[in-house]
Amino acid sequence: MMRKVNSMLLLFSTLTIIFFAANYSTSPALASSDTTLTTTNVFLPIINTPVEHDWPTVAGNPQRTSWTPEEVTGNVHLEWYRPIEAYIPQNTQIIASGGLLYVSTSNGLYALNASNGNLAWRFDTEMPLGNSPTVADGVVYVGGYDRKLHALNASNGQHLWSFDGAGAGYSANPLVVNGKVIVGNRDGSMYAIGAHDTAQQGQLIWKFTAGGAIYQTAAYNNGVVYFAAGDNHAYAVNANTGQLVWKSNQLPGLQFQSYWPVIFQDQVIFTTAYAYRDGLELGTRTIEHPDGWPYGRYLDMQLYGVWPEQVEGTLVGPVANSAAWAHGKTILNINRITEYLENNPASDPFKYKPWRRAFASLNMSNGIEYTFDSDNDGYAEYLPALWWGAGSGNRYPAIVGPDNILYLGNIYRCCSDEKGIVMGWNPDSPNLMSVVGGMGALAEPQAISMGGSMVYRNLCCDRVGDSFSIYSDGPTGTLWSYNLDDQAPSYDAMWNIIPGYPRLWGWYEGQANSINAAYHNHGDQNPIIPYQGQLFAHRSNAILAYGTGTVRGELPTIAINNVTPSSPTLTESDLISLLETEIGKMMDAGHLRPGFYNVNQFSLWKEFADYFDNPGDTLYVLSLAYPHVSSELQQEIRDYLNQEFQTYFDPNMYATIGWDTGAAREDVTLPPEIQADLSNYPPRVQSIRFSWPYPPFNFYAMWQYAATIPGVDVGRVYELAKSKLVVPVPSLVTNDYLLQKPFEMNAYIAGYTGFLELQTLAGMSGTDAALRTQVTNELNRLRNLRVTLWDKDSYWSVENFSYRKHLDLARNYIWLTPELGAYLNQQLPGQMVTAVTEYETIAPYWFVSRYEAAIGESVMSNLYNYSALFQAKALILGASQTELIKYLDVPAFQRGDLFYIQNLVTAIEAD
Numbered sequence: 001m002m003r004k005v006n007s008m009l010l011l012f013s014t015l016t017i018i019f020f021a022a023n024y025s026t027s028p029a030l031a032s033s034d035t036t037l038t039t040t041n042v043f044l045p046i047i048n049t050p051v052e053h054d055w056p057t058v059a060g061n062p063q064r065t066s067w068t069p070e071e072v073t074g075n076v077h078l079e080w081y082r083p084i085e086a087y088i089p090q091n092t093q094i095i096a097s098g099g100l101l102y103v104s105t106s107n108g109l110y111a112l113n114a115s116n117g118n119l120a121w122r123f124d125t126e127m128p129l130g131n132s133p134t135v136a137d138g139v140v141y142v143g144g145y146d147r148k149l150h151a152l153n154a155s156n157g158q159h160l161w162s163f164d165g166a167g168a169g170y171s172a173n174p175l176v177v178n179g180k181v182i183v184g185n186r187d188g189s190m191y192a193i194g195a196h197d198t199a200q201q202g203q204l205i206w207k208f209t210a211g212g213a214i215y216q217t218a219a220y221n222n223g224v225v226y227f228a229a230g231d232n233h234a235y236a237v238n239a240n241t242g243q244l245v246w247k248s249n250q251l252p253g254l255q256f257q258s259y260w261p262v263i264f265q266d267q268v269i270f271t272t273a274y275a276y277r278d279g280l281e282l283g284t285r286t287i288e289h290p291d292g293w294p295y296g297r298y299l300d301m302q303l304y305g306v307w308p309e310q311v312e313g314t315l316v317g318p319v320a321n322s323a324a325w326a327h328g329k330t331i332l333n334i335n336r337i338t339e340y341l342e343n344n345p346a347s348d349p350f351k352y353k354p355w356r357r358a359f360a361s362l363n364m365s366n367g368i369e370y371t372f373d374s375d376n377d378g379y380a381e382y383l384p385a386l387w388w389g390a391g392s393g394n395r396y397p398a399i400v401g402p403d404n405i406l407y408l409g410n411i412y413r414c415c416s417d418e419k420g421i422v423m424g425w426n427p428d429s430p431n432l433m434s435v436v437g438g439m440g441a442l443a444e445p446q447a448i449s450m451g452g453s454m455v456y457r458n459l460c461c462d463r464v465g466d467s468f469s470i471y472s473d474g475p476t477g478t479l480w481s482y483n484l485d486d487q488a489p490s491y492d493a494m495w496n497i498i499p500g501y502p503r504l505w506g507w508y509e510g511q512a513n514s515i516n517a518a519y520h521n522h523g524d525q526n527p528i529i530p531y532q533g534q535l536f537a538h539r540s541n542a543i544l545a546y547g548t549g550t551v552r553g554e555l556p557t558i559a560i561n562n563v564t565p566s567s568p569t570l571t572e573s574d575l576i577s578l579l580e581t582e583i584g585k586m587m588d589a590g591h592l593r594p595g596f597y598n599v600n601q602f603s604l605w606k607e608f609a610d611y612f613d614n615p616g617d618t619l620y621v622l623s624l625a626y627p628h629v630s631s632e633l634q635q636e637i638r639d640y641l642n643q644e645f646q647t648y649f650d651p652n653m654y655a656t657i658g659w660d661t662g663a664a665r666e667d668v669t670l671p672p673e674i675q676a677d678l679s680n681y682p683p684r685v686q687s688i689r690f691s692w693p694y695p696p697f698n699f700y701a702m703w704q705y706a707a708t709i710p711g712v713d714v715g716r717v718y719e720l721a722k723s724k725l726v727v728p729v730p731s732l733v734t735n736d737y738l739l740q741k742p743f744e745m746n747a748y749i750a751g752y753t754g755f756l757e758l759q760t761l762a763g764m765s766g767t768d769a770a771l772r773t774q775v776t777n778e779l780n781r782l783r784n785l786r787v788t789l790w791d792k793d794s795y796w797s798v799e800n801f802s803y804r805k806h807l808d809l810a811r812n813y814i815w816l817t818p819e820l821g822a823y824l825n826q827q828l829p830g831q832m833v834t835a836v837t838e839y840e841t842i843a844p845y846w847f848v849s850r851y852e853a854a855i856g857e858s859v860m861s862n863l864y865n866y867s868a869l870f871q872a873k874a875l876i877l878g879a880s881q882t883e884l885i886k887y888l889d890v891p892a893f894q895r896g897d898l899f900y901i902q903n904l905v906t907a908i909e910a911d
Contacts, residue, residue, distance in 0.1 A: 071452025106844035121157030143170025184214030206242030328472030391600025393859025437468035451530030518843035523859035593662035615648035616698030696751025821875030867899035
């Protein structure tokens, strides 16, 4: 059997060479014919892998199949490991080419010698890199959050040139095809730049603008680039011209981030992110089991949908007849999954949920989704695989084997700690799947890759690294299994791990020795890379090398090198243009409902889960923006805010705007259960889960509105504010309460400040002198208390861990105002610098909206981080416009991201 495997690999390696040459053809026919590009299908899984079996790009090749002929088996051991101080993003994978390993980090790119781990060269950066590099023809291409695509000499790291023409940072890995570097940018455009040593080196060749930010890495096949954007559509673009080939219907799910589409036969396969908010109303708790209890997790909904009877040990389907494509592995008829996803209009509490599909498989020629009908009932069925992963973010993609079978993790066995396993799928028998290996809990995300006929698995939290063959008589292997700290003492020196659990709770801390947390590794994962007889991966900020060679053990930590600050690529006029664009989107859409976004394990902060549900948010931010936009847009803002004020302030002072009306901020098709439930959440007059009955920050927003917008009846605004004023703060607001929730102290201070200013503006300081004295005294007490109780460290530490740590970075700065910022800097200047410096150290991607790392069992970071720290740098530390511009990312929503708009205004107003 192994002779057969080797012969097959030799065949595919030979075919690889043939199709590698064909794929890079520059013939006029290939370059000019869209029809040829979209209808010629090559069914080999790997057509671009170099002969030496490199892993030169994300997922191994431009088709993103995660397969290489390099098969590593046998008795391997840990040869060496090397900690790295700079944060390595969880979805960044090691790139291997020319005997070197390339590692992208928050502080630059490092090249290590694959055989011994020695540092070959380093390219240090001021801003974090966005993804893994791509190596082609002796050149390394990598994009960063400095808004640049860099080209470096692959052997020595010499900086060759950079492309500076993008409007935002890069979080995607580049393609290098036909003399072009093609990469998506967070500004919503796909760029094609001339590759090194071509006639158009470093120059823009074409640019295609999609309907939303491009976070994901693109795939390429036969002259076409495939990718998804922030509008939840997939796109196919001609790689030679940048012309649109097709745009898909809107895909299911909440977003497309972290990973990549996969080319498989005549399909391009995207992995989704389910569009439910775990543990929240208008989320999983909207859905009730027939017995009357709400679901807490998406995985629970999936579990009961597939196994309503809940019989322990039941498989996902009965055993089917054997077939050659399964290589002796057991085949299951996975009818439970096909029924669960079937597009049947009948109402059923458990099945017929096509909007919950975890994969969207599109025809490469036209973008139409692949379906089948295995039970001949006339209703479409979809690629039969379900969710495996953390409680937010996109699930890990499939891989394509040398046998032209799709391999992926899938649900397998009921019920306790529901289990999944890697399975093989053949579209010729679409309702069947082979059971390959690597069983694990569905809540524990994993990355898979393939070398030869071996599947390599990297399980979350440094728990397991192992391998297994697609052949029933093939080998298996274990690199580590809950013992990595024994094999590699101190490999995780950059990580803080809470003892007593299998690395469930922990966080990156670098050299900060911090109890504040932002990133753990229970979300996105990176694959094991087979290369030159070794296996490589990174875990908890260390590079691990397994093989059969000499044991070198722990190598010295690669420390961060500071670099000279760079000049920003945006001007103030650019900022104003961006501001007007974002506000224009709001004006065009009209009233907006809150922002829908899933973090997971955020229910302890459910008062913060509905983004911009406080009507004061819109009133405040648009009032701030008003002076900086054109006179025409100012008139639109006046009309917009006056309507908002009439709806949510006068005569009824609402604490929330509710979900029952308004346009969506996100371009997402919500699940029908969620969409139907929106009407059950109208505006509320009472706050919940805060100490106040009405948000005190709104008094500050009302002052800004009255002081900025012409024609406002200031007296009426003051009387409305006065009707909701509570002074002093409620008795439940103890010192211990404020240590847990310092943002509430900020809100009270802002509210009392705004009320006094509004009172002055209305000419009521004398008339309401007694009230003024009372408010002033309480304001002064709280300002003093804010200084006394200041603590950069989280209330929740190792001893009392809580998922409230999601707000460790933002908690001190939510509802920060210029007045409070100046006061804190005056009273505690050293402590202010120390705090922000530490937060930037433990969360170097803090400024990135929708960042793909969080604490706990999550992928997506909450959105308060990138707003709160930006405001802290500006309002407390007094950062310059030049400094702030570096930290402007892109909006987290398609429209109405008030955090982004506020950051733009703050940067415009900075010196």
